[in-house]
Amino acid sequence: MNTVIDTILSHRSVRKFEDKKLSQEQIETIVRSAQAASTSSYIQAYSIIGVTDQTKKEQLAEVAANQEYVAKNGHLFVFCADLHRHEVIGEMENADVLSSIESTEKFMVATIDASLAAQNASIAAESMGLGICYIGGLRNDLVKVSEILGTPDRVIPLFGLVVGHPAKINDLKPRLPLEHVYHENQYNTDEVSYKEQLESYNQTVQEYYQDRTKGTRTDTWTGQLAKMLGNKARMYMKDFVNGKGMNRR
Structure with missing residues (x-):
């Protein structure tokens, strides 16, 4: 270090x-x-x-x-x-x-x-x-x-x-588990272990929010992301970028 x-x-x-x-x-x-x-x-x-x-x-x-x-x-x-x-x-x-x-x-x-x-x-x-x-x-x-x-x-x-x-x-916000982000030689496509890692991270994130807000917030990470990705946002971007003369080909 x-x-x-x-x-x-x-x-x-x-x-x-x-x-x-x-x-x-x-x-x-x-x-x-x-x-x-x-x-x-x-x-x-x-x-x-x-x-x-x-x-x-x-x-x-x-x-x-x-x-x-x-x-x-x-x-x-x-x-x-x-x-x-x-x-x-x-x-x-x-x-x-x-x-x-x-x-x-x-x-x-x-x-x-x-x-x-x-x-x-x-x-x-x-x-x-x-x-x-x-x-x-x-x-x-x-x-x-x-x-x-x-x-x-x-x-x-x-x-x-x-x-x-x-x-x-x-406070430091917890990141995804290293083993979920770092794959050796090939991507981990085992859905069982993949989801287990996400569930473990959900618990870590939930505890972080509970401690930070004295129990008033109990979000999970996957819950946050599902809600966010379920809402369409900034859908104009492709047209804007193309209009600026980029990403056309």
């Missing part, structure tokens, strides 16, 4: 921050750490938008189901899948890149690149004693988010990342 692993294993989402902005040095360190992440074929198919304008923060918070911490934090980063610069590269080099940048493969590369960068940023922030929370709620209305942030075609805002000085730190 070392301090890096300690930081990773101590992760928990922070949703309440002190009224204190990140310094420019902290912001740049987090962005440089993000840029140090692995990138497929050196393509670097992402961009990060830092949002400091309070009006914009409040507009984005409204999109994200009025989550207060989207507006009140030390800094808000928005991670974008970005193939716009690669379209510009095609123009600069007089190369036909359209079929490639409109492909599902390059869309996956861009979303993976952005995700890897964001996780590097998160670990860097947490290693500095800061707290973080990912904001998937921006995808509730990417048309509006794109307008607020002025993103061109070939750029998709994927999620936000709020960072700041924690005012409240929650």
Whole structure:
């Protein structure tokens, strides 16, 4: 065990921050750490938008189901899948890149690149004693988010990342059992053991919520997920992404 692993294993989402902005040095360190992440074929198919304008923060918070911490934090980063610069590269080099940048493969590369960068940023922030929370709620209305942030075609805002000085730190939330996530040599298709692992995890999650809420909440993980997945959400996404000139082929 070392301090890096300690930081990773101590992760928990922070949703309440002190009224204190990140310094420019902290912001740049987090962005440089993000840029140090692995990138497929050196393509670097992402961009990060830092949002400091309070009006914009409040507009984005409204999109994200009025989550207060989207507006009140030390800094808000928005991670974008970005193939716009690669379209510009095609123009600069007089190369036909359209079929490639409109492909599902390059869309996956861009979303993976952005995700890897964001996780590097998160670990860097947490290693500095800061707290973080990912904001998937921006995808509730990417048309509006794109307008607020002025993103061109070939750029998709994927999620936000709020960072700041924690005012409240929650308990660690239990993850799935290692043996359920890690498969050796081939995927475990034995449904009996598979479901047993999920039932065991349900009990762990239920105990977590009972302790955290003094018995007022008794959710199971599979119950939560069944309810969530049973509700159709953000079903506009395919049309939006295609309209932005990505994932077309």
